[in-house]
Amino acid sequence: MEAYLELASVVFGLVLLLVAFAVGEWIERRHYRSIRRREERWRKLPAITLASLPGAGTPVESELVMGHVVISVDHFKRFVARLRQLFGGRIRTYESLMDRARREAILRLKQKAIEERFHAVVNVRLETARLASGRNGNGTAGIEVLAFGTGIRLQRDSA
């Protein structure tokens, strides 16, 4: 009777979790493939935290370059993370999420720099923001990672 309803809601919850996991996993793998491909393609463009590119001389032109990404948390990741809050420990389901977001933000920063024909991006910094959802601002709708730095153009002979 009531037990059936409860059972039905448990089964429904489980199915939802499984679907969220399957889809989330598929999206994550696809994203990682794309990240690795672009990292390989743009690895020659320096994006570094130093204020200047070592051994490159004085840049002739510089400009702010930004790349940012917003990624949503899937139901499965959130579910596991919530349970984690009870016992503490690493929230592994969020680790890959954050990793993807940071690398994607840097890749977009590099993409922008390439479009602008910069030779390098220096002084690269990362900022992270959480997008809240829900009435009380407790839920996490997703995260934003912003990568910003100074794109520099060098003189031909020193580049």
Next chain:
Amino acid sequence: MSFDPRLPDESVNVSEGSVVREAILLVVGVAALAAGLTLALALSIEWVVPRIPVEAERWVFGAIGEHLHDAGFDADERSADVQEIVDRLAVHWPDAPYRFRVGVLDDELANAMALPGGSILVTAGLLERVANENELAFVLGHELGHFHGRDHLSGIGRGLAISLVAAAFGLGGDAASLVANTASSLSNRVFDRNQESDADLFGMELVVREYGHAGGATAVFECVLSDPSEEAQGRIGRAAERMGNYMATHPLGPARIDALRAHAEERGWALTGPLSGWIRERTESDAGGCSARQ
């Protein structure tokens, strides 16, 4: 220093290992913890309830009977007939510490419930569907059995325990609360089922003493309570919530019929015998449901 471009190091930032395994471990862990807590609370409630004086229960819950009276639950003309059957059954439980009061609840779903303080509610749907007095008497005896086991009190206590456990885990987020609540209420069902079987046997004993046989007892499960739709279930569940009372529900199952048969055989009680008519103006032929199949 020269610039030597490399790909990002993938070895440190994302922990190794399967997240599925982690999820399963966490769910099982939370569920086991919640079930364990609920069982511990339920066991202590089982220990405490028999030690609560009936006077205390009457003092706390006596108002329920008054409220039911004020709300007109016993205004139904049939409630006097039901009251009479209850009174006759209660004769066979001479040291019953309650004064039982019967009310009729206007609901189509066949059900009955025992409320703290000694009130018994039967639904109009039950009265429609019983074919004879013996069937009704067994249901009423079953409710008296709940009073005998003081199940209404432990029911309230265990309901509180579930809320308490779920609320405690709720501090860890709604996912934990959900898992805990499910585990908690599932583990509680063990107690519910035991209470139902105990009440069955007690009810059957009262019926046998009153009528000399247990005729009608198994028919209640076979016909009267047999087709509650899920929609109706939800409706009466919400009705019970509105009333803020514990409702003793009656899970069905051939297991309960088998248990009744086995018990009757063990005690040498006849499962059939002359059945008494019920409900004044209704004759055997136009009574629907169960009697049509008999």
